[in-house]
Amino acid sequence: MQPPAVGKVMTHTSPILKIKDLSVSRGGKVVLYEVDLTVRKGEFIGLVGPNGSGKSTLLLAILGVLKPQNGTIDLYGHKPMSRNTHGRIGWVSQAAAVMPKNVRITVRELIRLGTLNSKNMFFRRKSIHREKVNAAIKMVGLEDVADNDIARLSGGQRQRAVIGRALASSAEFILLDEPLVGIDREARNSLLKLLDKLCHDEDKTILMVSHDLAAIRQTAHRMIYLEESIRFDGVTEDFPDLTTLAGLRGIEPVHGHAHDKKEFTLVVNGPDETPKTNMEEE
Ligand SMILES: Nc1ncnc2c1ncn2[C@@H]1O[C@H](COP(=O)(O)OP(=O)(O)OP(=O)(O)O)[C@@H](O)[C@H]1O
Numbered sequence: 001m002q003p004p005a006v007g008k009v010m011t012h013t014s015p016i017l018k019i020k021d022l023s024v025s026r027g028g029k030v031v032l033y034e035v036d037l038t039v040r041k042g043e044f045i046g047l048v049g050p051n052g053s054g055k056s057t058l059l060l061a062i063l064g065v066l067k068p069q070n071g072t073i074d075l076y077g078h079k080p081m082s083r084n085t086h087g088r089i090g091w092v093s094q095a096a097a098v099m100p101k102n103v104r105i106t107v108r109e110l111i112r113l114g115t116l117n118s119k120n121m122f123f124r125r126k127s128i129h130r131e132k133v134n135a136a137i138k139m140v141g142l143e144d145v146a147d148n149d150i151a152r153l154s155g156g157q158r159q160r161a162v163i164g165r166a167l168a169s170s171a172e173f174i175l176l177d178e179p180l181v182g183i184d185r186e187a188r189n190s191l192l193k194l195l196d197k198l199c200h201d202e203d204k205t206i207l208m209v210s211h212d213l214a215a216i217r218q219t220a221h222r223m224i225y226l227e228e229s230i231r232f233d234g235v236t237e238d239f240p241d242l243t244t245l246a247g248l249r250g251i252e253p254v255h256g257h258a259h260d261k262k263e264f265t266l267v268v269n270g271p272d273e274t275p276k277t278n279m280e281e282e
């Protein structure tokens with residue numbers, strides 16, 4: 001069996017996440033089934049799929065918020081939400097960057113919240129916290145606005161601040177759910193650059209959901225197309241273009257050996273099937 005295609009440079013790093021035969025139900029309906037996925041340290045993975053295809057559900061299952069109906073999730077050798085995974089996982093959602101107007105908090109204060117976890121809250125010295133917060137502010141490039149109120153920031157800067165909070169918590173594996181929504185092209189590009197830099201220079205691992213196919217393809221090493229189960233998992237350059245994606249359905253689930261692109265079976269739509277995707281491609 002060939003090793004799975006896991007991006008250009010990451011075939012030799014250790015797996016941090018191993019999902020086997022995962023099924024998750026919500027509201028009595030199976031929304032994910034037979035999901036097998038291995039993520040290695042340092043990867044930048046783009047997770048795409050139509051609305052309601054289970055992307056956020058997959059992230060919530062990895063975080064341990066939703067429990068599997070079937071299958072296993074092994075995160076750093078432990079179950080999600082166990083003591084040993086605490087603080088190692090960061091979650092950034094679009095909603096997380098939208099602060100209620102009446103909350104007055106500066107960038108520094110928000111990022112400092114990331115250091116409040118049970119591991120270090122009582123035992124670490126304040127100076128260590130301060131260093132971590134400063135380092136996180138620097139990593140996300142918000143030094144100039146560190147003492148500004150979050151409400152005065154642009155959407156892109158707010159998104160960076162939320163990523164900064166995850167970094168201050170020492171998160172090694174960052175899950176982002178639609179972080180590019182509502183930010184302009186320039187902010188989007190610089191956010192993608194930042195994420196890329198976090199992978200390469202800080203050894204972070206990124207799993208990012210986005211509908212912005214052009215943007216995600218430009219940055220991710222590896223792409224996953226999810227529609228209840230994984231229909232494509234491979235290096236970004238092998239990802240089918242949008243037209244092909246929209247015109248094709250029923251790609252055989254990726255199990256074991258099927259990571260190899262040559263083994264995908266693409267089945268053309270029947271005449272009555274309307275291809276649907278809400279993914280944007282520039
Ligand atoms: N709280 C919930 N209770 C019941 N069903 C839910 C709940 N949240 C989501 N679902 C259902 O689970 C399925 C997967 O939803 P999910 O939010 O994971 O999709 P998604 O791929 O993230 O979609 P989007 O691109 O719109 O964010 C959908 O059919 C959705 O209706």
Ligand SMILES: [Mg+2]
Nearest residue numbers: 055056057177
């Ligand atoms: Mg979602």
